[in-house]
Amino acid sequence: MSTEAAAGTPKSEGWEPNILAFCCNWCSYAGADLAGVSRFQYPPTVKVLRVMCSSRVEPAFILKALKDGADGVLVAGCHIGDCHYIDGNKNAEVRINNTKKALEKLGFDKRLRLEWISASEGLRFSEVIRNFTEEIKKLGQNPVKKPQINADERRLDTSDISVNMRSIANVQGSEVK
């Protein structure tokens, strides 16, 4: 798949980006909770997935989400110095940056974002989601789920990205199922 093709596809009428947010249990998930309790507005199309630490998010999880059609993937953890597993978020930062570099080749790097959000930052959580949603809207839908291509092309497209992502995952030491 070309970088141009991966960078953006025509926007569908009424389309809202599908964002998967991996949030660490101790800070960002609580921040998301606070955003809800405080009624800070953010797009309802975000799906929050709780993990114990941002370092738990393997490149293979991100690749699978994108391969399965997520328009964007957010990884959110505690601020540097606040990770409950000491250096988990520092490790996550290295890992996510490496994954972004690998995704650059496919034109998917802007669909992945890493943010630090504490338990008291409900407002920040809603702002990050709103901002990321706007960025993804500019990129368009994830081309893996491009609706206007026929079944044969879709099979080709998916296998192409599958092969590329598998090679990236192998570099990262994980495997995409």
Ligand code: FES
């Ligand atoms: S526990 Fe929150 S990033 Fe590690």
